[in-house]
Amino acid sequence: MSRRYLSQVLSTALVIVMSTSVLAGEDNKLTHEDKIYGLSLFWKEASDNFAYFDQVPELDFDAAYQGFIPRVLATQSDYEYYRELMRFNALLKDGHTNVYLPQGLEQGHIDWPSIGLYEANKEAVVISTSLALQHSIPLGSTLVKLDDVELATYLEASVMPYIASSTEHILWHSAVRDALDGKPGSHVKLTLKTPQGEIKQLTLTRDNNLRKRANPEESERISLKRAQSNGELFEFKWLEPGMGYLALNGFHDKQILTDFYAALDDIRKAKRLIIDLRFNGGGDSLIAAEILSHFSETELKGAIWKTRKHIAAFKAWGKYDANYKVYADDNAWESGEMEIFPSKENPIIVPTYVLTSRDTASAAEDFLIYADPLAHFTVLGEKTYGSTGQPIFFDLPGGGSFRICTKRDTYPDGREFVGYGITPDVLMTITAERLIAEQDFMLEEAINRLK
Known part of the structure; x- marks a missing residue:
């Protein structure tokens, strides 16, 4: 055994011992009263404020709450407790309703082998490995089994119950991403199918x-090349003469408006345009509409919304007066609509393709709602994330928190997209073969269609 290898082994062992000793003293702070209070607070606030109970008609939320009381009391650590809260939260199946662990609590409880997985058409594709594993696990291999259990069965039993997701495709995406998570230092048996069709097993x-903590050099990886943003909020460039590429990578910072207006004169020169929303996880819907208003000849109408309404006396009267029955049934709503944006002078009306992905979410989806009537826009890509709304946040015992989605949004005509995702005009599917090809096939398709 080389000295360097021995040093790495000893360093790793030391990190494990230190992590374990720290956790032993710091991961069992919550009392039974704390645990009951945290669970009850989530149940109470979700019962009063959650906007999408109709999308989980099979859920008896009160019965589920009662069933989780002994579960949270049986937890042996704060981490186990928070995992149970995450499982309870996941019953609501909403991407804007989540439980967040206290900072640092996950460290020492979760680790994974040095490979990265990406979901492609319900397959788990290896898109990265450490240098040490590159010869054992070819990039583009698909994961067939974990610990001798078929992938779908394993995910449905051990991973998906803890994931809060509004849509099936995001549930699968998140489950594949987290599939290899487990106790640090534990082992997992993988059955893989290589791109050449060979079946390999390794632990x-x-x-x-x-x-990585023991030796930072361990962080070096090899990866399949995939489409990605430039790392900035905004990008504009020419793909070829007359064809512009406009990437809007986030609406969470008003800096994107500054960047957009700085490039607007150049954007106006485009005869054909591609707007890329694939890496936009949302932000402020008004920023999205402000940008879009430069691409419309008519006013823009955004989503309509509604939120639950509670008036205590009306609820009491509703027990015997039909005029107030909706309050007694917890089915009273306040509704409204997003701000209407007038079009700007000299709008940019050219053939435009808008690229979307599973990561196109929240305010980026609101952008698409505003853009729905625009005849010169064609949406191409994956189904979007399928979740938006207005969360309300609460603190939990031990330093964690949770949020509940209080507002539901639909198209102006009432069509639903939360729980489904926005389906593009041209639906594109990521497959293992397309990942292995390492080409931006969505961008290429849009370019070819605009030529």
Whole structure:
């Protein structure tokens, strides 16, 4: 055994021991009263404020709450407790309703082997590995089994119950991403199918983070090249003469408006345009509409919304007066609509393709709602994330928190998209073969259609 290898082994072992000793003293702070209070607070606020109970008609939320009381009391650590809260939260199946662990609590409880997975058409594709594993696990291999259990069965039993997701495709995306998570230092048996069709089995250690802490050089990886943003909020460039590419990578910062207006004169020169929303996770819907108003000849109408309405006396009267029955049934709503944006002078009306992905979410989806009537826009890509709304946040015992989605949004004509995702005009599917090809096939398709 080389000295360098021995040093790495000892360093990793030391990190494990230190992590375990720290957790032993810091991961069992919550009392039974704390645990009951946290669970009850979530149940109470969700019962009063959650906007999408109709999308989980099979859920008896009160019965589920009662069933989770002994579960949270049986937890042996704060981490286990928060995992149970996440499981309870996941019953609501909403991407804007989440439980968040206290800062640092996950460290010491979760690690994974040094490979990265990406969901492609319900397959788990290896898109990255450490240098040490590159010859054992070819990039583009698909994961067939974990610990001798078929992938779908494993995910449905061990991973998906903890994931809050409004849509099936995001549930799968998140489950594949988290599939290899487990106790640091534990082992997981993988059955893989290589791009050449060979079936391989190997057992890996969940030690990615431990290795990186012990030896930063361990973080070096090889990866499949995939489409990605430039790392900035905004990008404008020419793909070819007359064809512009406009990337809007986030609506959470008003800086994108400054960047957009700085480039507007150049954008106006485009005869054909591609707007890329694939890496936009949302932000402020008004920023989205402000930008879009430069591409419309008519006013823009956004989503209509409604939120639950509680008036205590009306609820009491509703027990015997039909005029107030909706309050007694917890089915009274306040409704409204997003701000209407007038079009700007000299709008940019050219053939335009808008690229979307599973990561196009929230305010980026609101952008698409505003853009729905625009005849010169064609949406191309994956189904969007399928979740938006207005969350309300609460603190939990032990330093964690949760949020509940209080507002539901639909198209102006009432069509639903939360719980489904916005389906593009041209639906594109990511497959293992397309990942292996390492080409931006969505951008290429849009370019070819605009030529």
